[in-house]
Amino acid sequence: MIGLILSLFVGVGLLAILVLLARRGNPRVEGSAQQLVEARQTLDMVQLGLLPRDLVERIFATQDLEYVTRVAPAEVQRAFLRERKRIAIAWVERLRGSFVKLMRLHRAQARVYPQLSLRKEIGLGINFVALLATCGALQVAFRLRGPYAAPRMLETATAAAARVCMISEESLAFLKTEPLRPLEDRARGSEAV
Amino acid sequence: MQTAADDLRRRTLSQMPGALERLIYLASTRDYNNGLYYHDGLASRFSEIVACQALADCHREVFHELFECSLEDLVRQLDFYVESTRTAPGDLIAAWRNLEPYRVAVPAATDPLASDFLCSNIKIALAVWESRLDARLPRKPDAWLPR
Numbered sequence: 395m396i397g398l399i400l401s402l403f404v405g406v407g408l409l410a411i412l413v414l415l416a417r418r419g420n421p422r423v424e425g426s427a428q429q430l431v432e433a434r435q436t437l438d439m440v441q442l443g444l445l446p447r448d449l450v451e452r453i454f455a456t457q458d459l460e461y462v463t464r465v466a467p468a469e470v471q472r473a474f475l476r477e478r479k480r481i482a483i484a485w486v487e488r489l490r491g492s493f494v495k496l497m498r499l500h501r502a503q504a505r506v507y508p509q510l511s512l513r514k515e516i517g518l519g520i521n522f523v524a525l526l527a528t529c530g531a532l533q534v535a536f537r538l539r540g541p542y543a544a545p546r547m548l549e550t551a552t553a554a555a556a557r558v559c560m561i562s563e564e565s566l567a568f569l570k571t572e573p574l575r576p577l578e579d580r581a582r583g584s585e586a587v
Numbered sequence: 588m589q590t591a592a593d594d595l596r597r598r599t600l601s602q603m604p605g606a607l608e609r610l611i612y613l614a615s616t617r618d619y620n621n622g623l624y625y626h627d628g629l630a631s632r633f634s635e636i637v638a639c640q641a642l643a644d645c646h647r648e649v650f651h652e653l654f655e656c657s658l659e660d661l662v663r664q665l666d667f668y669v670e671s672t673r674t675a676p677g678d679l680i681a682a683w684r685n686l687e688p689y690r691v692a693v694p695a696a697t698d699p700l701a702s703d704f705l706c707s708n709i710k711i712a713l714a715v716w717e718s719r720l721d722a723r724l725p726r727k728p729d730a731w732l733p734r
Contacts (some may be wrong), residue, residue, distance in 0.1 A: 458658040470714045477707040485700060496636060
């Protein structure tokens with residue numbers, strides 16, 4: 395009887411472990427296709443969603459500040475600065491978050507893909523660290539002194555971000571396949587050969 | 588597709604001088620249950636799918652136009668909008684403050700930061716516009732401006 399109860403306990407225990415393992419889902423494989431696609435998507439999001447010149451220029455446009463200072467009462471001016479500060483912080487937080495993600499994905503790929511050049515990866519690493527530090531400093535500046543506190547630092551951050559994007563793009567270039575040509579073109583090409 | 592969008596711009600949108608008015612109009616042609624745009628006139632000239640795509644394209648275009656507006660331009664847009672709707676300014680301010688209808692007027696798949704930025708700008712433009720109205724109109728005990 396005691397043996398039966400013990401066997402039951404062991405059985406239930408094993409079943410529980412199996413359920414737990416099953417619920418953990420598929421473990422992420424380093425350098426997997428999913429990670430590469432994520433890296434590509436993050437890069438696109440940064441380039442198209444966070445770094446376009448018009449977006450950055452609009453968020454930090456001093457002409458809006460000048461206008462509000464000129465025509466609006468003090469409470470509206472305060473509301474304006476509060477709103478712009480919120481947006482500026484959201485922007486820099488997203489930028490930082492995207493680069494942290496991109497850095498992790500790059501680190502994972504660098505261990506797996508021999509196609510990635512070591513020199514490029516080291517350069518990328520240094521740029522990543524510099525960019526994250528600048529973003530951190532910008533966050534502090536925005537929180538303490540508002541969205542117009544550090545225009546030079548902002549320029550440095552956007553330039554560094556663009557540089558990292560460019561190197562990152564080169565690192566991921568091997569992912570790009572040649573666009574499909576129409577069948578006729580291909581046929582013509584093979585004839586020429 | 589381009590022809591349908593041009594047709595929409597020429598026949599309908601050109602009647603609306605302000606981009607804000609165009610944004611609200613285009614958003615109102617979208618069914619919030621399925622995200623599709625409907626326009627009977629355009630659909631009868633082209634097809635429902637083409638009309639939907641043209642409306643979506645114009646919606647994105649107008650959103651971008653408003654996004655690029657300075658705060659000063661946005662205040663001007665509000666002026667145009669109030670004039671075109673013939674709503675009492677006080678009612679519009681109260682409704683827009685409470686309901687924030689411009690939040691649902693954003694095209695689908697817009698970057699959240701861009702959408703947040705425009706909504707924040709409209710909110711500030713509304714406050715500026717209200718303060719200018721306050722300054723322009725002598726206040727009476729039963730004035731319509733809500734507090």
